[in-house]
Amino acid sequence: MKRTKIKDALNATAPMDEITIKGWVRSKRDNKGFSFVALNDGSCLSTIQAIVDHTPEIEEALTRVGTGASVAITGELVESPGKGQRWEVRGKALEVIGEADQETFPLQKKRHSDEFLRSIAHLRPRTNKYSAMFRMRSALAQAVHKYFAEKDFFYIHTPIITGSDCEGAGEMFRVTSLEAGSQLPPEEDFFGKPSQLTVSGQLSAEMFSLSLGDVYTFGPTFRAENSNTPRHVAEFWMIEPEIVFSDLSDDMDLGEDMIKYLITHMLDNCAEDVELFAKWVDKGLMPTLENILKEPFKRLPYTEAIDILKKTKKEFEYPVEWGMDLQTEHERFLCEEKFKRPVYVYDYPKTIKPFYMRMNDDDKTVAAMDCLVPRIGELIGGSQREERLDVLVARMDEMGLDKEDYWWYLDSRKYGTAPHAGFGMGFERMLMLVTGVSNIRDVMPFPRTPKSLDF
Amino acid sequence: MKRTKIKDALNATAPMDEITIKGWVRSKRDNKGFSFVALNDGSCLSTIQAIVDHTPEIEEALTRVGTGASVAITGELVESPGKGQRWEVRGKALEVIGEADQETFPLQKKRHSDEFLRSIAHLRPRTNKYSAMFRMRSALAQAVHKYFAEKDFFYIHTPIITGSDCEGAGEMFRVTSLEAGSQLPPEEDFFGKPSQLTVSGQLSAEMFSLSLGDVYTFGPTFRAENSNTPRHVAEFWMIEPEIVFSDLSDDMDLGEDMIKYLITHMLDNCAEDVELFAKWVDKGLMPTLENILKEPFKRLPYTEAIDILKKTKKEFEYPVEWGMDLQTEHERFLCEEKFKRPVYVYDYPKTIKPFYMRMNDDDKTVAAMDCLVPRIGELIGGSQREERLDVLVARMDEMGLDKEDYWWYLDSRKYGTAPHAGFGMGFERMLMLVTGVSNIRDVMPFPRTPKSLDF
Numbered sequence: 069m070k071r072t073k074i075k076d077a078l079n080a081t082a083p084m085d086e087i088t089i090k091g092w093v094r095s096k097r098d099n100k101g102f103s104f105v106a107l108n109d110g111s112c113l114s115t116i117q118a119i120v121d122h123t124p125e126i127e128e129a130l131t132r133v134g135t136g137a138s139v140a141i142t143g144e145l146v147e148s149p150g151k152g153q154r155w156e157v158r159g160k161a162l163e164v165i166g167e168a169d170q171e172t173f174p175l176q177k178k179r180h181s182d183e184f185l186r187s188i189a190h191l192r193p194r195t196n197k198y199s200a201m202f203r204m205r206s207a208l209a210q211a212v213h214k215y216f217a218e219k220d221f222f223y224i225h226t227p228i229i230t231g232s233d234c235e236g237a238g239e240m241f242r243v244t245s246l247e248a249g250s251q252l253p254p255e256e257d258f259f260g261k262p263s264q265l266t267v268s269g270q271l272s273a274e275m276f277s278l279s280l281g282d283v284y285t286f287g288p289t290f291r292a293e294n295s296n297t298p299r300h301v302a303e304f305w306m307i308e309p310e311i312v313f314s315d316l317s318d319d320m321d322l323g324e325d326m327i328k329y330l331i332t333h334m335l336d337n338c339a340e341d342v343e344l345f346a347k348w349v350d351k352g353l354m355p356t357l358e359n360i361l362k363e364p365f366k367r368l369p370y371t372e373a374i375d376i377l378k379k380t381k382k383e384f385e386y387p388v389e390w391g392m393d394l395q396t397e398h399e400r401f402l403c404e405e406k407f408k409r410p411v412y413v414y415d416y417p418k419t420i421k422p423f424y425m426r427m428n429d430d431d432k433t434v435a436a437m438d439c440l441v442p443r444i445g446e447l448i449g450g451s452q453r454e455e456r457l458d459v460l461v462a463r464m465d466e467m468g469l470d471k472e473d474y475w476w477y478l479d480s481r482k483y484g485t486a487p488h489a490g491f492g493m494g495f496e497r498m499l500m501l502v503t504g505v506s507n508i509r510d511v512m513p514f515p516r517t518p519k520s521l522d523f
Numbered sequence: 524m525k526r527t528k529i530k531d532a533l534n535a536t537a538p539m540d541e542i543t544i545k546g547w548v549r550s551k552r553d554n555k556g557f558s559f560v561a562l563n564d565g566s567c568l569s570t571i572q573a574i575v576d577h578t579p580e581i582e583e584a585l586t587r588v589g590t591g592a593s594v595a596i597t598g599e600l601v602e603s604p605g606k607g608q609r610w611e612v613r614g615k616a617l618e619v620i621g622e623a624d625q626e627t628f629p630l631q632k633k634r635h636s637d638e639f640l641r642s643i644a645h646l647r648p649r650t651n652k653y654s655a656m657f658r659m660r661s662a663l664a665q666a667v668h669k670y671f672a673e674k675d676f677f678y679i680h681t682p683i684i685t686g687s688d689c690e691g692a693g694e695m696f697r698v699t700s701l702e703a704g705s706q707l708p709p710e711e712d713f714f715g716k717p718s719q720l721t722v723s724g725q726l727s728a729e730m731f732s733l734s735l736g737d738v739y740t741f742g743p744t745f746r747a748e749n750s751n752t753p754r755h756v757a758e759f760w761m762i763e764p765e766i767v768f769s770d771l772s773d774d775m776d777l778g779e780d781m782i783k784y785l786i787t788h789m790l791d792n793c794a795e796d797v798e799l800f801a802k803w804v805d806k807g808l809m810p811t812l813e814n815i816l817k818e819p820f821k822r823l824p825y826t827e828a829i830d831i832l833k834k835t836k837k838e839f840e841y842p843v844e845w846g847m848d849l850q851t852e853h854e855r856f857l858c859e860e861k862f863k864r865p866v867y868v869y870d871y872p873k874t875i876k877p878f879y880m881r882m883n884d885d886d887k888t889v890a891a892m893d894c895l896v897p898r899i900g901e902l903i904g905g906s907q908r909e910e911r912l913d914v915l916v917a918r919m920d921e922m923g924l925d926k927e928d929y930w931w932y933l934d935s936r937k938y939g940t941a942p943h944a945g946f947g948m949g950f951e952r953m954l955m956l957v958t959g960v961s962n963i964r965d966v967m968p969f970p971r972t973p974k975s976l977d978f
Contacts, residue, residue: 225968226969259973
């Protein structure tokens with residue numbers, strides 16, 4: 069018989085004469101004449117309780133049922149006399165689909181450390197915490213697409229393998245079809261020249277923004293940084309909208325609107341899973357999220373931010389001076405202590421920013437912005453792009469970039485250029501924000517970090 | 524003034540006293556006292572016509588306006604006396620945002636070859652055909668997520684960098700942070716062992732199916748195949764659903780439902796763009812799509828397919844015999860000539876299929892299926908997975924696979940295993956189906972092929 073998902077069974081509006089549920093056993097309690105079996109199938113956090121009366125067949129089957137086994141139970145869906153759930157199943161038949169050896173099954177005990185669960189990343193989605201995590205990850209990703217679809221943005225798949233380095237910085241993985249240690253020149257390699265994994269789809273997305281209008285990318289990006297911190301992984305997903313006939317202020321509007329939309333969506337659609345994190349992972353989760361929704365984000369020019377940081381009595385590890393990049397301690401001070409809400413810092417010194425950001429009239433700062441949020445720090449980094457060909461070329465010369473490599477990018481400023489802006493949002497950081505989880509390894513199915521490539 | 528997207532202007536329900544439209548000039552026609560300017564902003568295929576009366580300022584501005592320039596026009600939205608469009612703009616002000624040098628702008632002439640347009644892939648979305656293409660690509664991708672979200676499937680981001688080879692076949696790109704030609708051993712590389720770009724997220728997705736239920740991936744996959752054909756690229760996007768407590772028949776149901784949903788969605792939501800392809804690219808596009816929607820797909824065991832191919836009078840280049848993989852000519856004969864609709868061929872010889880497919884009782888075939896569609900050939904390839912630990916291990920031994928490499932995969936069969944199935948759909952092939960475009964390079968923003976890594 070076709071299974072009913074447990075989520076749908078628990079949301080039933082009337083009893084059912086016959087229903088089949090299938091899932092993994094979370095617990096079993098034997099009594100005289102009957103047993104309780106709590107079943108979860110991943111469709112929602114809750115388990116459904118089945119009461120199965122003992123028959124000789126069922127008694128035999130139950131000897132093979134332990135935590136982690138997969139079973140099918142067919143019976144009646146009836147109102148539950150117990151607290152906490154409305155429906156339960158009066159089981160008439162129980163089939164063991166797959167046993168789980170109770171001696172070796174690693175998820176026997178109730179609580180496990182996140183470190184241990186990382187070592188069995190293939191099984192951790194069978195726990196409450198990680199099934200909730202990956203349902204929320206899915207809901208958040210789907211909500212990103214829903215948001216942009218509703219706003220008539222076009223989704224662009226920018227290339228993963230690239231010959232250009234968007235940020236002008238190193239730390240890229242090489243991609244090759246040559247054997248390890250091969251002395252053949254790049255001309256002999258698959259693409260006939262050196263190729264890398266992308267760090268950003270921005271430059272490609274700009275081409276589409278300057279033809280289709282409002283666009284976005286949502287795909288994997290890579291950093292070959294040898295950092296072993298709770299905030300760094302080698303492979304992560306990034307969302308990069310790009311909007312045309314738009315400036316930095318429009319860009320900040322979009323980021324704020326999107327963050328608020330995504331948080332609202334998660335609170336409305338993943339309430340049960342969010343509650344788990346608010347209860348067990350971060351007691352401050354709900355107030356943090358509600359606070360972000362409540363007020364407009366603060367918008368603060370970089371120069372004013374530096375003044376504030378200099379004047380405060382708080383002592384920082386990194387001394388504050390104009391021209392520096394903000395450190396996490398500064399970012400957290402601004403949004404957690406000073407303004408107690410998300411803060412856009414904008415108009416950064418040109419010396420610490422890439423070539424494509426639009427030069428301001430002061431010739432000292434560029435139209436860049438970072439959105440800082442409590443506990444996460446930088447959630448969004450973006451800029452208005454330099455649309456003026458002469459200014460862009462001068463800046464590339466100043467930074468020693470080879471214009472030949474960017475011929476197509478420069479073309480877009482030669483033919484019908486237009487003001488445009490965009491940003492990158494680290495998808496995992498957004499997920500950390502809405503779950504309260506502090507280690508990026510715990511919001512990804514199979515995280516990739518230095519010296520770690522299991523699964 | 525805030526711009527109104529041209530799509531929204533053309534869909535207006537009443538005249539507007541003031542409107543600003545911004546976009547790229549498709550054509551300009553000067554008359555005595557006024558000029559016609561046709562503007563496109565990528566939001567839809569149609570241009571909007573603006574009539575601007577000459578004032579000294581506007582006359583000066585118009586001297587700088589050529590095809591490809593970006594301009595802003597502010598004026599009144601009024602009913603159009605002309606045929607074909609309901610609204611036009613009576614321009615009162617015209618601002619040149621970015622000029623386009625008429626001597627060098629490559630999109631002057633009306634028709635260009637696809638080959639030429641590939642060489643300016645950064646500008647081709649400014650043409651009617653490619654703006655339609657990339658709007659449809661976006662709509663199709665968003666529809667994939669919408670489809671699965673509506674069916675309560677969870678979206679899983681399976682890893683792009685991997686240490687395992689899903690298909691058990693070569694042709695993978697290597698990923699490394701070592702310098703080209705480095706003689707250092709893999710232990711010194713970023714992950715401490717050899718790493719590659721994924722060819723499929725299936726094995727990872729199975730882990731999530733066996734915990735969350737119905738899941739899917741939608742991400743980039745890679746092949747380092749040195750094939751220069753209209754059907755091969757090195758980087759493409761794949762959709763891989765995986766369903767639990769399900770068999771091959773459920774898998775075929777899902778594939779058919781999804782294909783029909785996606786086609787219906789495109790016909791309903793991208794009518795104007797689809798029409799362009801039906802008119803200029805493939806006259807048979809609409810009948811092909813309508814035919815796919817009309818009837819249930821044919822389901823044909825491989826052994827019967829071989830019989831049919833053997834009995835037909837048609838001569839094939841590749842001789843037909845049981846045990847062979849079907850060639851494109853065979854696939855096309857079955858769906859285009861014999862059955863005249865999509866055909867699922869299933870239960871393939873085990874000798875031509877990977878280790879993870881479920882063994883049938885005959886011990887000669889596995890529960891694999893391919894969905895063949897007119898003009899495209901294989902659109903979907905899938906299977907029921909081998910959920911029985913002993914059968915799976917025997918098969919891996921038979922094929923000489925190292926079980927140590929798959930310890931986590933085997934774990935999923937040790938603890939609460941369950942029947943499950945899934946398939947991979949090449950996203951670009953689906954897009955080729957709904958546009959009628961025959962070269963995969965023309966359905967991707969910046970295609971990656973041997974010796975080609977521009978943009």
